[in-house]
Amino acid sequence: MFRPLSLAIGLRYTRAKRRTGFISFISAVSVLGIAVGVIALITTISVMSGFTGEFRDRLLSMVAHATISGAGDAMADWQQAVDVAHRDPRVTGAAPYVELTGLINGRRAEGAVIRGIEPSLEPEVSVVAEKMKAGALADLQPGEFNIVLGRELSQWLAVDVGDRVNVLIPQGSVTPVGFVPRSKAFRVSGIFEVGMQEYDRGMAIVNIADAQRLARLGDDVTGVRLRLDDIFGAWRVARDLADELPGIYAVSDWSRDHANMFRAFKLEKTMMFIIMSLIVGVAAFNLVSSLVMVVTEKQADIAILRTLGVSPGTVMRIFMVQGMLIGVFGVALGVVGGVLLTLNLGHLVHLIEATFGIEVMPSDVYYITGVPTDLDWNEVALIGGIAFLMCLLATLYPAWRASRTDPATALRYE
Known part of the structure; x- marks a missing residue:
């Protein structure tokens, strides 16, 4: 077998059907939670960057x-x-x-x-x-x-x-x-x-x-x-x-003549980034719950692996692989969804306005009547990396708990 044992078993556990359907439901919720958090974060930051860029362009149209x-x-x-x-x-x-x-x-x-x-x-x-x-x-x-x-x-x-x-x-x-x-x-x-x-x-x-x-x-x-x-x-x-x-x-x-304004924009964008990141954090907590229940379900399997000589570190890596696959899938789904939503946000807003007969940003109230967006791929990569890091951290405790399983205790009532 060319691939590591922990990767092989982790992938097998991910594909295998679980006896408890509730665990699968929690895993699906974790994936969707991570994806929704990443989508919201990418879209929000892109819209804030778009408004900042729109303001800068209008400002520079008159200011030297x-x-x-x-x-x-x-x-x-x-x-x-x-x-x-x-x-x-x-x-x-x-x-x-x-x-x-x-x-x-x-x-x-x-x-x-x-x-x-x-x-x-x-x-x-x-x-x-x-x-x-x-x-x-x-x-x-x-x-x-x-x-x-x-x-x-x-x-x-x-x-x-x-x-x-x-x-x-x-x-x-x-x-x-x-x-x-x-x-x-x-x-x-x-x-x-x-x-x-x-x-x-x-x-x-x-x-x-x-x-x-x-x-x-x-x-x-x-x-x-x-x-x-x-x-x-x-x-x-x-x-x-x-x-x-x-x-x-x-x-x-x-930039110096309007330094306070652009500092305010930057601070607002930073605070919004932190606040929206909490959505991904909540999804990561769901991932912890899902993996803890998976570890509980796989107590007998863990005990058998331990009696066959598998080290606690390998057991830990097995469940880290499983949790990271859920995180990767959720982050990838969120990045794709966030990019697509950002690129089509203007069309979506026009569709909502036409469907419900409303005007999201009335021209008699706002100078900017559309929803400008500015998709920065560096920010997208940063958001994806932070979301993946949160998922990785979320796998540590359940995987550590799995590695501490006592084979004799787990197999006593099997």
């Missing part, structure tokens, strides 16, 4: 991958910074910007970030031109004082294309009647919607020259925004570019 700004309030010689950025093969786009915080008055008032852009360069660093619901970025001509508002901001201000709004910034002059903030009337020339409240409700876009005149910056800008081929190397690229420029510059990137 990296930003180089002056050490003070303004940055001079931004044209040189753009030229240096374009010479770097890792940079796919660069554009200057002016950023102000102010109050916009329409029929109502709302605070917002006013961003001054160069319309011809902005498509290199953001997708706002593609998200225009009315008008176009090309309408932002210098000196015309046009403004583009987010959809929610325009609705709150109760203004539409062609209406006028007054923009006030917390800069001005002291007069005999007190401090007078600087203000300017703008005409609404467009409306955009990117699907994030932070921008749809809190941002307005003007031409960079108009923003410079409003803030009295001259030819200076706030900084230069960069788009890169690798978003995870953003800070390193921005630092390298800043080192090539004369003077002192501040460097930031998207």
Whole structure:
């Protein structure tokens, strides 16, 4: 016999019909429990990764991958910074910007970030031109004082294309009647919607020259925004570019600017992973119960094997093989089911909506109306490995108990 004795007997016990049907039922429940736990874990983690990726993509559609700004309030010689950025093969786009915080008055008032852009360069660093619901970025001509508002901001201000709004910034002059903030009337020339409240409700876009005149910056800008081929190397690229420029510059990137948000996503995903892993743990406890009953049923067989000279270690390995086969089958079934469910989750949600006439994620409540998924094969392998490890640990006590069987006691009443 070429295979080990423990493997041969363990496989035979697995295929053999048991006298007690309840033991087979418990084994089937253990397999299904492990499979359901793995399916739930893979699907949940994939959905959470999908939502995180969707949020990141929407965020990066408006936020620069990296930003180089002056050490003070303004940055001079931004044209040189753009030229240096374009010479770097890792940079796919660069554009200057002016950023102000102010109050916009329409029929109502709302605070917002006013961003001054160069319309011809902005498509290199953001997708706002593609998200225009009315008008176009090309309408932002210098000196015309046009403004583009987010959809929610325009609705709150109760203004539409062609209406006028007054923009006030917390800069001005002291007069005999007190401090007078600087203000300017703008005409609404467009409306955009990117699907994030932070921008749809809190941002307005003007031409960079108009923003410079409003803030009295001259030819200076706030900084230069960069788009890169690798978003995870953003800070390193921005630092390298800043080192090539004369003077002192501040460097930031998207991951640092929104670090708390992504830490929260990571913590939530980790905690959900731990919680969902408890389902697999419960199934592993069922596996312990199943194997304990199998050991009880096989007391006579164990005693005979021991009298034939089989060592306690071999007996232990026999039942470990049996338990691990149940675990492997359950994990494999769960991995296949989890992958299939994740890949078809969107279709399943649409089917449920069509069948029951409901909307899982209403568009008037959520910005994301579908269920995004991101299947990471490394995470699938990790989940499968952890589930198998739990099953392996679950076999240790029943197998050890089998190895401690006393042949004389087991055969006394046979």
